[in-house]
Amino acid sequence: MRSDADPSTWDLFKQGNWNAYTSLYHNYYSQLNNYGYKFTRNNNLIEDAIHDLFVRLWTSRANLGNPVSVKNYLFKSLRNTLLRKIKNEDKYTGLDTEDYPFGFEVSYAHQPGAGIEEKQFSEQVKAVINALPPRQKEIIYLRFYEGLSYDEIADVMSISTNSAYKLLYKALENLQQAIGPSQLLTLLLCLKHFL
Amino acid sequence: MNVAKYTDFTLQDFLADDAFIQWVLNPTDESNTDWQLLMNALPQKVETIEKASATIRQYRLQNTFYNEENKDLIWQRIESTITKQPAVTGQRKIIGLPIFAFMRAAAAVIIIAALSFWMITRNTAIKQYSFTTAFGEIKTITLPDQSQVTLNGNSSISYAAEWSKKMVREVWIKGEGYFNVTHLNADTTRIQPGEKFVVHCGDVNIEVLGTTFNVKARHGKTNVALITGKIRIDYTEAGTGNKAVVMAPGDYLEYAAKKLLVTKKLLKPASISTWRAKEISFSDASLKEIAETLQDSYGYSIDIKDSSLLSLKIEGDISVNNIADLLDVVSTTLNITIQQPADKHITITK
Numbered sequence: 001m002r003s004d005a006d007p008s009t010w011d012l013f014k015q016g017n018w019n020a021y022t023s024l025y026h027n028y029y030s031q032l033n034n035y036g037y038k039f040t041r042n043n044n045l046i047e048d049a050i051h052d053l054f055v056r057l058w059t060s061r062a063n064l065g066n067p068v069s070v071k072n073y074l075f076k077s078l079r080n081t082l083l084r085k086i087k088n089e090d091k092y093t094g095l096d097t098e099d100y101p102f103g104f105e106v107s108y109a110h111q112p113g114a115g116i117e118e119k120q121f122s123e124q125v126k127a128v129i130n131a132l133p134p135r136q137k138e139i140i141y142l143r144f145y146e147g148l149s150y151d152e153i154a155d156v157m158s159i160s161t162n163s164a165y166k167l168l169y170k171a172l173e174n175l176q177q178a179i180g181p182s183q184l185l186t187l188l189l190c191l192k193h194f195l
Numbered sequence: 196m197n198v199a200k201y202t203d204f205t206l207q208d209f210l211a212d213d214a215f216i217q218w219v220l221n222p223t224d225e226s227n228t229d230w231q232l233l234m235n236a237l238p239q240k241v242e243t244i245e246k247a248s249a250t251i252r253q254y255r256l257q258n259t260f261y262n263e264e265n266k267d268l269i270w271q272r273i274e275s276t277i278t279k280q281p282a283v284t285g286q287r288k289i290i291g292l293p294i295f296a297f298m299r300a301a302a303a304v305i306i307i308a309a310l311s312f313w314m315i316t317r318n319t320a321i322k323q324y325s326f327t328t329a330f331g332e333i334k335t336i337t338l339p340d341q342s343q344v345t346l347n348g349n350s351s352i353s354y355a356a357e358w359s360k361k362m363v364r365e366v367w368i369k370g371e372g373y374f375n376v377t378h379l380n381a382d383t384t385r386i387q388p389g390e391k392f393v394v395h396c397g398d399v400n401i402e403v404l405g406t407t408f409n410v411k412a413r414h415g416k417t418n419v420a421l422i423t424g425k426i427r428i429d430y431t432e433a434g435t436g437n438k439a440v441v442m443a444p445g446d447y448l449e450y451a452a453k454k455l456l457v458t459k460k461l462l463k464p465a466s467i468s469t470w471r472a473k474e475i476s477f478s479d480a481s482l483k484e485i486a487e488t489l490q491d492s493y494g495y496s497i498d499i500k501d502s503s504l505l506s507l508k509i510e511g512d513i514s515v516n517n518i519a520d521l522l523d524v525v526s527t528t529l530n531i532t533i534q535q536p537a538d539k540h541i542t543i544t545k
Contacts, residue, residue: 022270025270025273029261029262029266029269030259030261030262030263030266033260033261033262034259034260034261036260037260037262041445041460041462041463042443042444042445042460042464043262043265043444044423044443044444044445045444045445046262047262047265047269050269051269051272051273051276054273055273055276055277058273058277059277089443106254106257106258107257107258108256108257108258109258121249121253122253122256125250125253125254129254140254143216144216144220144251144254144255145254145255145257147216147217147220147221149213168211169207169211172207172210172211173207175206175207175210175250176205176206176207176210179206179246179250
């Protein structure tokens with residue numbers, strides 16, 4: 001991971017080093033797009049949010065502190081900027097409110113191959129993830145995909161660490177219920193075949 | 196590693212455990228050894244541990260959106276904003292305020308009214324260009340301001356041969372077109388007439404600053420899909436009179452019989468204009484829409500005796516290069532019979 005190199009890049013950037021600023025963009029661009037895409041399928045909004053985020057980063061560099069992690073700081077800023085844009089957009093056009101306010105969607109392509117059991121399992125995971133409420137989906141993403149700690153998640157989502165624990169606990173409980181009791185489930189499935 | 200800690204762990208507990216997640220996401224030689232030792236010490240937990248790690252791995256197989264193709268473009272935008280930024284002003288917000296929107300509407304009406312008067316009086320002096328495409332023909336036209344319009348088959352456009360900086364840029368379109376409008380405006384708080392671009396389409400007027408969008412007017416129905424930028428649609432509504440709606444990227448609307456019929460967000464706005472690539476494509480289309488496109492853009496005549504067939508829908512995306520392939524896909528997916536007794540004539544039956 002690049003995070004080791006970050007503090008010094010961040011310091012250089014704050015001193016107005018253009019190369020350091022450019023490398024922040026290059027290092028985080030794809031992760032930020034990927035995260036943004038979970039909130040909206042409107043690429044323009046995501047691109048606008050990334051544009052605004054980096055412009056603001058540069059213009060206010062003198063006033064920026066030293067975040068625990070640069071990635072965290074960028075994720076949090078993108079989230080705030082994007083959610084504000086989504087809200088505005090919604091109010092502005094009055095078109096379609098279905099996707100809003102804050103959806104969080106994870107999508108899966110069709111996965112070929114794999115045995116029946118594995119397929120079944122993957123369908124189970126997808127189904128339970130898709131059924132989670134948006135905030136639970138988001139915390140699962142930040143945890144299992146981005147590997148953030150509870151503190152970092154709390155910071156990105158602007159909630160307390162305690163709430164982050166609780167939220168993840170709820171999401172995991174749902175997961176556990178759906179895929180936890182393995183033997184029982186296989187047994188039930190077998191029985192079904194005989195009935 | 197603290198083995199005792201994990202003796203009573205459930206699937207859920209493993210999924211909440213920092214050390215466990217770190218191991219699954221970024222395994223190292225050290226953590227591999229640690230967890231192997233743990234599994235040796237707690238054989239009854241092996242299945243749960245494997246299941247927990249499979250869950251995470253399965254979860255991570257999700258689709259990604261890295262948007263690499265626009266990486267350079269967005270960087271250029273960032274650079275140019277930074278370099279020409281004297282002081283950060285809330286440019287976009289100003290457009291959004293209702294008062295300004297109203298003033299803009301008022302200004303547009305006056306300008307257009309004044310302009311039409313001017314055009315009537317100078318009628319003879321202004322040369323009009325017009326282009327028409329045949330069925331199945333796709334043509335891209337560059338307008339005097341370097342904006343581009345791609346016309347779909349059986350469509351036409353007309354506009355003044357010369358555009359001046361003091362004049363609103365205006366075009367009239369019938370059929371379907373994809374616009375890529377050159378952005379002339381630098382200061383959104385003071386829009387000069389020449390910076391305006393108005394598309395007249397049926398009884399709907401589309402006012403643009405700089406943007407790409409698709410407009411289609413067929414069968415008395417107009418639909419507009421905005422791909423990038425921002426546009427305002429002025430239309431008349433039965434009963435209430437003149438109305439306007441501002442569209443944001445991804446918005447789609449349909450208007451007919453003096454009413455807004457559909458307003459929604461498109462999942463893939465860009466796919467609405469794939470016809471430009473001479474590719475025939477549909478997304479969640481009904482047989483009716485497909486038949487209309489065949490008639491409108493390719494000049495086919497279509498016989499469907501059983502009108503209930505029209506509402507059959509093909510879920511998902513279709514993208515083909517020619518009509519023959521399209522008919523193949525449609526007949527096999529919907530399980531209907533499509534015959535072609537003569538060139539450009541089709542009958543559809545069960």
